[in-house]
Amino acid sequence: MGCDVSSRAMHIEVIEAMSANSFINALRRFFAVRGPAKQIRSDCGSNFVSASRELEMDNTSPSFNNVEKYPSTESCTWVFNPPHGSHMGGAWERMIGIACHILDCMLLEHKKSHLTHKVMITPMAEVAAVMNARPLILVSSDPELPLILTPAMLLTLKTGSTPPPPRPKL
Template sequence: MNDDQVRAFLSKESISWTFNPPTASHMGGVWERQIRTVRKVLTPLFKEHAGRLDDESYRTLLTEVEAIVNDRPLTTVSDSPDDLQPLSPAQLLTQKSSVVMPPPGVFQKGDMYLRQRWRYVQFLANLFWTRWRREYLSTLQERQKWNKEKRHLQVGDIVLVKDDNQLRSNWMMGRVISTGKDRTGFVRSVVLKTQTSELHRPIQKACSSPCSRGTMIIIVIY
């Protein structure tokens, strides 16, 4: 890589980089937390399966992981109450509407022992999706201590719907159209309008959309 050419290109495009001081990764708390969710899942996955991966399979798996992480929803594209199409980092990277294709088949643990390595890689990608999605969604519902009242879900809020049967890289988003409260006035359940139906879910199955966090994280794996 020619450093002078890179520097000239960045200067022409008015691009500048601001780095954290060395050994101060804690100063990048938001994106470091996102990287941690990926590393936390990949580490045990590689310990268990790395011996069966060659270089090509390893690169393919990391590409699938990158696609999964960058397909997560950030916010809705429009303010229309009937349009719940999410905006993802992948759309910002490619400038194209994200068309998520379903996995090319059904992959099970038995694929680990076949000679078709692509099926094995797809099985691992599904494992990553299941584990990482659970890890990521939990970060949107953190409650350290229930010693003070938090903001309740309200009509009009956009949420991510937890669904354990969702296919890889598919995220169900919904808009709150009504809330259910207990005798003390706390919201315990919500009715959600999705792109295809209306769902009644407890608040534990409805995660606040990350669009209010104000920071966009894009994961690129080389």
């Protein structure tokens, strides 16, 4: 899950394993869809630490001579929270909690045995859409100003949203 700390926009990728390779592929998809990032912030999860070493983006390797040059060509840096410092990820840790709550509500009636990787892609995209539709500023009570600024508006440069199609049973 990615959170743009300036716009509070969310991007969620479903990965098959908690490995460095799975994360690197998700990061490449993120950059392909959203554009390059200037900074990546994360906890010290082993998949993140391994990925930063594999991409040669860790603090011990100032040169970027890896085959995977995509992050480094855009001067992308990686900042890790201190170990056991999840409280230091304030904004994105809160967004993770909100995403879990939305997902819990969506999957309340479904058994976990039916939740495969392919099945989870759609609900997670819907969770990101719900989170990106939340207002960023106070909603005006003035009927002449019905526009509500949301992260989705900043991502798509479009006002309003189309309702989602009816959801089939998982």
